[in-house]
Amino acid sequence: SPAGWLRTQLELQAKGFSGKLEEISPWCQFNKSAWASPTGKGENGWEELPYWLKGYVDLGYVLHDPAIIQNATRWIERILASEQPSGWFGPTSNLSGPDLWPNMLAMAALRSYYEATGDKRVITLMTRYFRWQMTLPLWKFLPGSWQKVRGGDNLDSIYWLYNRTGEPWLLDLARVNHERTSDWVGGVASWHGVNFAQCFREPAQFYQQTHDPRYLDATLRDYALMIGTYGQVPGGLYGADENARPGYTDPRQATETCAMVEIMYSHELLQAITGDPVWGDRCEQVAFNDLPASMTPDLKGLHYLTAPNQIQLDRANKAPMIENGGDMFSYNPRDYRCCQHNVAFGWPYFTEHLWMATPGNGLAASLYAPCSVTAKVGKGATARIEEDTAYPFDTHITMRIGLDQSAVFPITLRIPGWCSNPTLRINGAAAALPPSSKGWIVIHRSWRNGDRVELDLPMHVSIQTWKANKDAVSVNYGPLTFSLKIGEEWRRYGDDPWPGYEVFPTTPWNYGLSLPPGNPAASLKVERAATSAEQPFTPDAAPIRILAQARRIPEWKQE
Template sequence: MVNVAMSLKYFGLYFELTGEDKYKILLENALKTLDLYHGQLHGMVSGDEWLAGTHPSQGTELCSIVEYMYSMETLLAVYGGSAFGDRLERVAFNALPAAISRDWFSHQYDQQVNQICSSKAKRNWTENNDEANLFGLEPHFGCCTANMHQGWPKFTSHLWMKDSQSYVCQSMVPCKVTTEKLTILVEGNYPFITGGTLKVKAKEAYTLKVRIPNWSKEVIFRKNNVQQHPIVREDYLLIEGDAGADVYTLFFVAEVKKEQRAQRAIGITYGSLIFSLPIKEEWKILKGNSPFYDWSVKPKSEWRYALSEKSTYSVHYHKQNEKQIFDSRHSPISIITSGWKIPNWKIHQNSADTPPYQVRSEERSELTLVPYGGAKLRISEFPTIDRSLLNN
């Protein structure tokens, strides 16, 4: 799978060399095929060494995540647009942090979209061994131990780009851009809050472009606290400014969406974030020397819940004081909804079995969903309950 993730850059690089449009068409066909047969909710393609299908308990290797991100960053530089920017953000804000422990001293070789435990055990991998699902120093093999560190720095280095006329913001993540002619300070809490502020100080006139995600229903745009009519060119908001200091505020209007998966299962998204039911975690040291331990993580709360097509969702924001923002215990955002406990969701080869297709239950509970990346044990693809049983 790592080779597949790396190879996607080929289409953009050959376009740069030849100028032939056929390479973008080939790229789009390749991505559609991968999504159809191996796509996972977190934006990646499955691959517990070999391509492994769409089942939410198949593994996705950490090396493939950072290489896929770098390919999307390269393609974004070549082609621009939200087709690649949205793919990059979904993987960066979900799959990448999910595979790494909160203190960054351990990681998983293979993560699962529906991950009910992390243990040394036989799973339905195409090839990887029984340790691949552990959090550890080098579970299964040490490649991810080296590669995991390139994910965030390369992503950060591609937040802003430059074309012949403009400074181009590809993701509204907080950062600072400094050139001889201007400085740009991006403030906010993106992607947890779907917008932010650009504080610009310039010595001369300038043009900015800010990528608008495809999930955004509307863009609310203000200059120096005065609402403006947004000028949009293709997938980018166009901002033209003069020498001096200005403050631009952008808000991408998002809504909770249900993403259809196999077997009538659904995933919940808000902006670029996937939302999961966090399972209470019990971490146990298996071996190693401080701080580089190998850990198993056992579930300490119920995980067998279904959602309904009638379910409503309310988004809540929380004050966040911790340095590690990807942590289900104190997430800056959560979604409250109703779920139904189901008895017939089984465990197969130490993983959650396929989300049941025919689901019936009368045991309703309030569920709090949190961003996928902060929940080390989680359910992210939910069965849908037979709505004929629901009165409200």
């Protein structure tokens, strides 16, 4: 369960456009949607509704919000009722072809519903649906377009079902699925920003079945190529303001909001597959620095594109600097069709991946945020761990362990790559750090009710130089990347209760840091707010700020 600032994000999401999308989006009208039809007939039967639903279902369950759960369940019930004798489910408009892509999204929602409720109808439906996929001629299985590029999403659900049923034929389907998916082993199969964010992981997913390291290496190689070419900017993303384009590699290039949430899930999944904590670092980098900028502070509006150097959010056309014409920058809850629906799963999935199960019936803190987790540990004991922290705005993390009986099990803690000197206390006493295995600390012991673990992750200012972008620099403090505070004028447009906003600068923005050589970070001063705001992702409420010497550069002008 989320707490602190993370719970605030989720509650704002529930009150914002994401939680109220049925009032806003023509693709989420229950009485008209083909997704709500037991026969699969109706309007708007493609990706938009399941894009939203796969986040909306999880939002309800992580918040334990009965109203959201009840509303999401009525959609789930209609999807379950749409199953045909053949095994197909969902809108019949996708059956010609067939187009399997929308059902990949719907299965993500069904999986979350099953994990929350144990409703075995989900297992039955998915089993019959994958049996139906096995009957397709090869030329009709993932024949092209999104479904072929994004076949890893189908693979994700195949493995999910296999892990619950053990049916060996599912592994046969998985092999065919990999062979029919676009070739991500041979290189980057698509430079489309969202496609890359969710698809570069596909070889590593298949690695779980083959244990052939070339598949894992392919994912690492694809990621390194994209980031090395188009991601030489702060924030952990890359310039792909639809597609990553040769020659468009500087910090003015932007990334879709869809790509943010998709790559967060890729990082979450890859950390689980590989056990490499670098993927947790990368997920936090996007979650803490990029995702909040994609939406208004009240989460009632979003924009299509976010860039590291983005000084004005207006409705004017930015093409050809930005690939597509039209409004891409202003905040609007009614536009940006794919991102408007897909962003819903970003914070809920992040919450669900804070803690993960480990071998030895233990638990791993894979990402850090204020939360609690309840799980079976050891030989069947029930544990509840309360994680008290303001991370990433503070270095200290306290974990209070509640147990219905004493139990022996491991608690595994991720040590971020940027932290060189963590400290650990158990029940108030300093503890020697156990040997670290690739950035993880494993504490394997007998735990009692009321035990307490305190982890401190000291943060320091660091300067990162981007040689590929004219030796530009960015300033980091732990997992956070900082930007110049610019005065803002918000100009409202559109109708109540869901207006849009343009944002214009009211203070100069064209400053360059004046950093002394040798030890540039020493010239920067960190200041902390006396109290932490419920919504810390705003310029005025930010709990941490850094004071720096800078010079205005008149030659830097708005384009």
